[in-house]
Amino acid sequence: xxxxxxxPALSPVIISLxxxxxPKQRLLLLGGLSLAVMALFMTVNLGGNLHYILVHRALILAxxxxxxxxxxxxxxxxxxxxxxxxxxPSIMGFEALFVLLQTAMIFFIDAPGISxxxxxxKFLCESLxxxxxxxxxxxxxxxxxxxxxxxxxxxxxxxxxxxxSFATLLQRLLTPGEFAILQGRMFATFTRAPxxxxxxxxxxxxxxxxxxxxMRFRFDVLALGRDTAVSLGIDYRHNVxxxxxxxxVLVAISTALVGPLTFLGFMVANLAYLIGGSHQHRFLLPxxxxxxxxxxxxxxxxxxxxxxxxxxxxxxxxFLGGSLFLFLLLKKATx
Numbered sequence: 321x322x323x324x325x326x327x328p329a330l331s332p333v334i335i336s337l338x339x340x341x342x343p344k345q346r347l348l349l350l351g352g353l354s355l356a357v358m359a360l361f362m363t364v365n366l367g368g369n370l371h372y373i374l375v376h377r378a379l380i381l382a383x384x385x386x387x388x389x390x391x392x393x394x395x396x397x398x399x400x401x402x403x404x405x406x407x408x409p410s411i412m413g414f415e416a417l418f419v420l421l422q423t424a425m426i427f428f429i430d431a432p433g434i435s436x437x438x439x440x441x442k443f444l445c446e447s448l449x450x451x452x453x454x455x456x457x458x459x460x461x462x463x464x465x466x467x468x469x470x471x472x473x474x475x476x477x478x479x480x481x482x483x484x485s486f487a488t489l490l491q492r493l494l495t496p497g498e499f500a501i502l503q504g505r506m507f508a509t510f511t512r513a514p515x516x517x518x519x520x521x522x523x524x525x526x527x528x529x530x531x532x533x534x535m536r537f538r539f540d541v542l543a544l545g546r547d548t549a550v551s552l553g554i555d556y557r558h559n560v561x562x563x564x565x566x567x568x569v570l571v572a573i574s575t576a577l578v579g580p581l582t583f584l585g586f587m588v589a590n591l592a593y594l595i596g597g598s599h600q601h602r603f604l605l606p607x608x609x610x611x612x613x614x615x616x617x618x619x620x621x622x623x624x625x626x627x628x629x630x631x632x633x634x635x636x637x638x639f640l641g642g643s644l645f646l647f648l649l650l651k652k653a654t655x
Contacts, residue, residue: 341597342597343596343597343598343600343603344603346595346596346597346603346607347603347606347607347610350595350607350610350611350614351610353610353614354610354613354614354617357613357614357617357618357621358381358613358617360621361377361381361617361620361621362374362377362378362381364621364625365625379513379515379518380510380511380620381617382518382522383510383511383513383518383577383578384510384613384616384617384620385613386518386521386522386525386573386574386577387510387574387577387578387581387584387612387616388588388609388612388613388615388616389525389529389570389609389612390525390570390571390573390574391570391571391574391581391584391585391588391612392584392585392588392589392592392608392609392611392612393532393570393605393608393609394409394566394567394570394571394574394585395408395409395585395586395588395589395608396585396589396592396601396604396605396608397532397539397563397566397567398564398567399589400539400542400543400563400601401542401560401563401564403543403545405589405590405593405648406645406648406649408582408583408585408586409567409568409571409585410480410571410580410582413453413476413477413479413480413482413483414450414454414568414571414572414575414580415480415575415580415582416479416480416481416483416484416487417449417450417453417479417480417483418446418450418575418576418579418580419483419484419487419506419580420483420484420486420487420490421446421449421450422446422502422506423487423490423491423494423502424487424490425442426494426498426501426502427490427493427494427498439514439516439517440516440517440520443517443520443576443577444520446572446575446576447569447572447573447576448572450568450571450572450575450576451565451568451569451572453479454564454565454567454568454572506579506580509578509579509632509634510578510616510620510633510634513577513578517577518577521573521577524569524573525570525573528566528569528570531566532566532605533605535559535562535563536600536601536602536605537601537602538554538559539563539601540599540600540601541554542554542556542559542560542563543599543601578634579634581634581637581638582638582641582642583637583638583640583641583642583644583645584612584615584616584637584638584641585612586641586644586645587615587637587640587641587644588608588611588612588615589608590644590648591608591611592604592607592608592611595607595611615637616633616637619633619636619637620633623636
């Protein structure tokens with residue numbers, strides 16, 4: 321495969337490492353590193369009110385674990401069914417719809433009116449609308465349009481552009497105070513998720529995780545392409561639709577919980593292919609999850625204790641993920 325070519329000097333090293341370290345050993349190393357990073361995050365610079373600090377850090381850690389699973393696994397599965405490692409679920413307009421929902425809630429319902437929905441009610445409303453959008457889109461395309469993934473992506477891009485344009489129009493009509501409230505909701509943050517939202521999100525993730533793990537061998541077959549999957553007895557339309565709905569639920573939970581993160585899933589999914597040492601999803605799925613934990617928890621640890629919170633974690637993640645995205649695009653263009 322042309323996308324896996326390396327330079328003449330690096331190829332022997334990569335091949336040697338792939339032979340020496342098995343995928344199971346890599347998982348163990350990543351798991352150990354993840355546990356070490358989480359332990360450091362919970363214990364570094366403890367002082368003052370110990371109970372308050374531990375509870376506060378535990379909530380942030382739980383948020384990062386949920387987002388790491390949802391973003392990493394959803395992007396990996398999305399790339400599996402689209403057979404393209406450059407694509408992410410955000411291309412389907414999820415984040416643009418999230419911004420539109422936030423803008424519409426402030427424009428049509430004032431801030432006191434939004435508070436009447438409650439934290440859980442607002443969270444469930446946003447998540448259900450995101451999932452409903454994707455479910456209607458998938459049903460129309462996969463049942464009414466004959467499984468055309470390229471049409472699916474094209475419609476997703478068009479819908480994303482439409483949502484962004486409509487959101488921009490509403491934002492121009494907001495008062496300065498309302499726009500300031502909106503700005504605070506449009507950027508991803510891991511430190512403001514209420515405990516009740518974490519409970520709802522954890523319940524959804526714990527329900528989806530066993531389903532995804534049971535389908536891990538089907539993912540390997542679907543990754544071979546539609547014709548091969550059908551010849552091996554896989555109900556392609558049913559399985560792809562189920563996977564895309566799972567992706568929709570995970571992306572909706574992640575986005576509604578912390579806000580839009582365009583490149584986190586893209587970054588950890590592509591690193592999982594590079595570091596995992598195998599294209600089997602029984603290794604790729606946990607690898608993406610563990611890399612997400614290391615990226616989020618390790619990044620927050622560095623920002624808090626080494627850089628003294630001189631930046632936002634979401635901005636750093638988006639910068640690194642966007643740089644990787646551009647690198648892969650340029651690499652494909654030169655191959």
